[in-house]
Amino acid sequence: MVAVNNLRYHYPDGKTFIFNDLVCAAGEKMLVLGVSGSGKTSLLHLIAGILRPATGSIRINNTEITALSARTMDRFRGQNIGMIFQQHYFFHGMDVMENLVAAQKLSGSESDRQHLDNLMHEFGIFKLKNSKPTALSQGEQQRFSIARALANKPLLVLADEPTSSLDDRNCETFIDMIMKSTSSNKTGWVIASHDNRLKEHFDHVYGL
Amino acid sequence: MNMMYEFRLAFLQLTARASGSLISLLLFGIGIAMISFLILASKQIDDQVKRNLAGIDLVAGAKGSPLQLILSSVMHIDYPTGNISLAEADQLSRHPMIRETIPVALGDNHMGFRIVGTTLSYATLYEASLSEGVWHDKVLEVSLGYQAAKRTGLSLGDTFTGVHGFQTTGHSHDDHEYTVTGIMKRTGLVIDNLILTSVESVWKVHDQEYCDDHDHQHDHHHDHDHDHDHDCSDHHHDHHSGEYSIHHHNSGQNESMTEHHDHHHADMLGDIQKRVEAGEDISAEEMAIFQQHSTGVVSTPTTNDPEITALLIMYRGPAAAIQLPRHINENTNMQAASPALELHRLLSLLGYGFRTLKVLAWIIIIISAINVFIHLFNSLRQGLFELALMRVSGAGKGTIFVVVLLQGVFLAMGGWILGLFLSRGIWLVLPSLQVLPSAGLPGFHSAELLLLLYATIAGALAAAIPASMAYNTDVHFTLKNNGRI
Numbered sequence A: 001m002v003a004v005n006n007l008r009y010h011y012p013d014g015k016t017f018i019f020n021d022l023v024c025a026a027g028e029k030m031l032v033l034g035v036s037g038s039g040k041t042s043l044l045h046l047i048a049g050i051l052r053p054a055t056g057s058i059r060i061n062n063t064e065i066t067a068l069s070a071r072t073m074d075r076f077r078g079q080n081i082g083m084i085f086q087q088h089y090f091f092h093g094m095d096v097m098e099n100l101v102a103a104q105k106l107s108g109s110e111s112d113r114q115h116l117d118n119l120m121h122e123f124g125i126f127k128l129k130n131s132k133p134t135a136l137s138q139g140e141q142q143r144f145s146i147a148r149a150l151a152n153k154p155l156l157v158l159a160d161e162p163t164s165s166l167d168d169r170n171c172e173t174f175i176d177m178i179m180k181s182t183s184s185n186k187t188g189w190v191i192a193s194h195d196n197r198l199k200e201h202f203d204h205v206y207g208l
Numbered sequence B: 001m002n003m004m005y006e007f008r009l010a011f012l013q014l015t016a017r018a019s020g021s022l023i024s025l026l027l028f029g030i031g032i033a034m035i036s037f038l039i040l041a042s043k044q045i046d047d048q049v050k051r052n053l054a055g056i057d058l059v060a061g062a063k064g065s066p067l068q069l070i071l072s073s074v075m076h077i078d079y080p081t082g083n084i085s086l087a088e089a090d091q092l093s094r095h096p097m098i099r100e101t102i103p104v105a106l107g108d109n110h111m112g113f114r115i116v117g118t119t120l121s122y123a124t125l126y127e128a129s130l131s132e133g134v135w136h137d138k139v140l141e142v143s144l145g146y147q148a149a150k151r152t153g154l155s156l157g158d159t160f161t162g163v164h165g166f167q168t169t170g171h172s173h174d175d176h177e178y179t180v181t182g183i184m185k186r187t188g189l190v191i192d193n194l195i196l197t198s199v200e201s202v203w204k205v206h207d208q209e210y211c212d213d214h215d216h217q218h219d220h221h222h223d224h225d226h227d228h229d230h231d232c233s234d235h236h237h238d239h240h241s242g243e244y245s246i247h248h249h250n251s252g253q254n255e256s257m258t259e260h261h262d263h264h265h266a267d268m269l270g271d272i273q274k275r276v277e278a279g280e281d282i283s284a285e286e287m288a289i290f291q292q293h294s295t296g297v298v299s300t301p302t303t304n305d306p307e308i309t310a311l312l313i314m315y316r317g318p319a320a321a322i323q324l325p326r327h328i329n330e331n332t333n334m335q336a337a338s339p340a341l342e343l344h345r346l347l348s349l350l351g352y353g354f355r356t357l358k359v360l361a362w363i364i365i366i367i368s369a370i371n372v373f374i375h376l377f378n379s380l381r382q383g384l385f386e387l388a389l390m391r392v393s394g395a396g397k398g399t400i401f402v403v404v405l406l407q408g409v410f411l412a413m414g415g416w417i418l419g420l421f422l423s424r425g426i427w428l429v430l431p432s433l434q435v436l437p438s439a440g441l442p443g444f445h446s447a448e449l450l451l452l453l454y455a456t457i458a459g460a461l462a463a464a465i466p467a468s469m470a471y472n473t474d475v476h477f478t479l480k481n482n483g484r485i
Helices: A040-047 A071-081 A098-105 A112-122 A138-149 A168-180 B003-016 B018-053 B064-077 B086-093 B121-125 B146-152 B197-212 B258-277 B285-301 B322-329 B339-382 B384-392 B397-433 B446-471 B473-481
Strands: A002-010 A016-018 A022-024 A029-033 A055-060 A081-084 A156-160 A188-193 A202-205 B058-062 B098-110 B113-117 B128-133 B141-144 B159-164 B173-183 B194-196 B310-315 B333-339
Touching: A002 A040, A002 B159, A022 A188, A022 B086, A029 A040, A040 A055, A040 A188, A040 B473, A055 B058, A071 B098, A071 B384, A071 B397, A081 A138, A081 B113, A081 B285, A098 A112, A098 A138, A098 B003, A112 B197, A138 A168, A188 B058, A202 B128, B003 B018, B003 B397, B018 B339, B018 B397, B018 B446, B058 B064, B058 B322, B058 B384, B064 B098, B086 B098, B086 B333, B098 B121, B098 B197, B113 B146, B113 B197, B141 B146, B146 B173, B159 B384, B173 B197, B310 B322, B333 B339, B339 B397, B339 B446, B384 B397, B397 B446
Parallel strands: A029 A188, A029 A202, A081 A156, A156 A188, B113 B194, B141 B173
Antiparallel strands: A002 A016, A002 A022, A002 A055, B058 B310, B058 B333, B098 B113, B098 B159, B098 B310, B128 B173, B141 B194, B159 B173
């Protein structure tokens, strides 16, 4: 479903990254392991179309995203790729529900509140739907972030150091959630981390 | 994504930083309120002035400032320039170029509302009609303007006394009581604030106190229904140079004075004079009496001619406009002033003031725009990750630009709405502070719509730099650095 071939990226300062080829099938969960500065974030951003490669190909579900225009890429990303970050980002002026609706609306889709309700139930944040995200605990914020990444039923979720700020218990919960997640049965996961706690849970590990 | 959602995002981003947004809104509001108020005020003044001219072509009055003459006898806001002789005014009235004249005799007020001695033609001039009662007919009967009746609380049959001059406090003509016979409908014109009576009433109040015979003095106050006796040894009150607050009723220069207390004063005066000449001490009270009487002797000419304050003139034809003012100024003791000309002069003077205030208001709006810029710039720095999040969620660069630009526009439009409410609030409060006559809630002016356009442009310009910064936000860099620049 995601196939990366001969990918090369030039940093503005002249440094060049050459990435190994990567393939992640639908429903597969892949861990990208590497120390900081090894290019994990850059790889994720290349796959998300936030960065553009110097050479090489990135195919997502038979779409060659390196060939898409900037505007088409933004829209493609919104509709097909969910993202989770190390920090929990959200719109401060909106409550949990509105934040999830925003993820759908900004991608150009109509809002599907039934799906969002299901997601919030699944991740145990339904009761918090009218709270401001700032009022949520660390663990709740993490679950909110996962729910948002899945708001548009994406083909692919890209997570950048999702567990680095979590304690062991919350880290376990996170792994549990994404492993058992029923809403993401067909979603491929690419998780970039230097967190060795994750290593044992993944079959596919991509080294940088 | 439809445009409505961009509106919503912009709005939510503003409310997320409510205090900063509120300050921007208030600043815009104050600037807009000032301009809006100036628009309302200048329209109102312009309108009032034009409607109050009421077809009066020329005003003849005592020599002095022509503007003052118009303001006092047409707009009823300034002190009169003095009095003119009725005989001279009468003679002028018979001039072939004059179609109609209306006399105006001023002198007193009741609770700040001027008592105007005139003919009923004056009411016709302003198309005033009665809502209650009948027009005043006999001496010392009055018809009240709408506001005068409302504010004083006087109703039909009530009696009141005039206070000398145009201040609410001062010498009261307690000997003569006016009786209300009619109350006028609202006209929105100067007549609303006037108390109309006959010229004879004004004469009576001012002359009778010392030139009527004894019989009259003993008459009951409510009973002054006889005609005024003009051929009494009538020396007229002198109102030169607007000196109304010091009233010299007892200026006993008239030797034929029959009133007993004036005799008393006259005796006293002689006594005081002797003592002053002898170099003796006199009390403060005696001093006052002495000064009052001696000034009376000097400044009041002895004349048997009744006076009025001004004569309102309507021309018979356009040729009069050229010849009549010159005729009056050169051949009589009066001066002629054209209301249209003088008020135009006044409005153009006011125009300078309005323009200066408008410049000040625009400076406030420019400061508001700078404030919007600073507010959005700071929001952007603190909320960069929100922009990155929007991009990650599928929003294009253009959307981001629009969302930030809309915030500037919203602040300006919100400020405009706030400003319009503020200016109308001030407009409604001012009459109760007695700064402006009550004019009701003003309508919406097209100039204010233009103001919206300018404000929106200012808001959009202020937001343009933050918006283009947002447009160029490096999503990769922002996310990699956890939303910090």
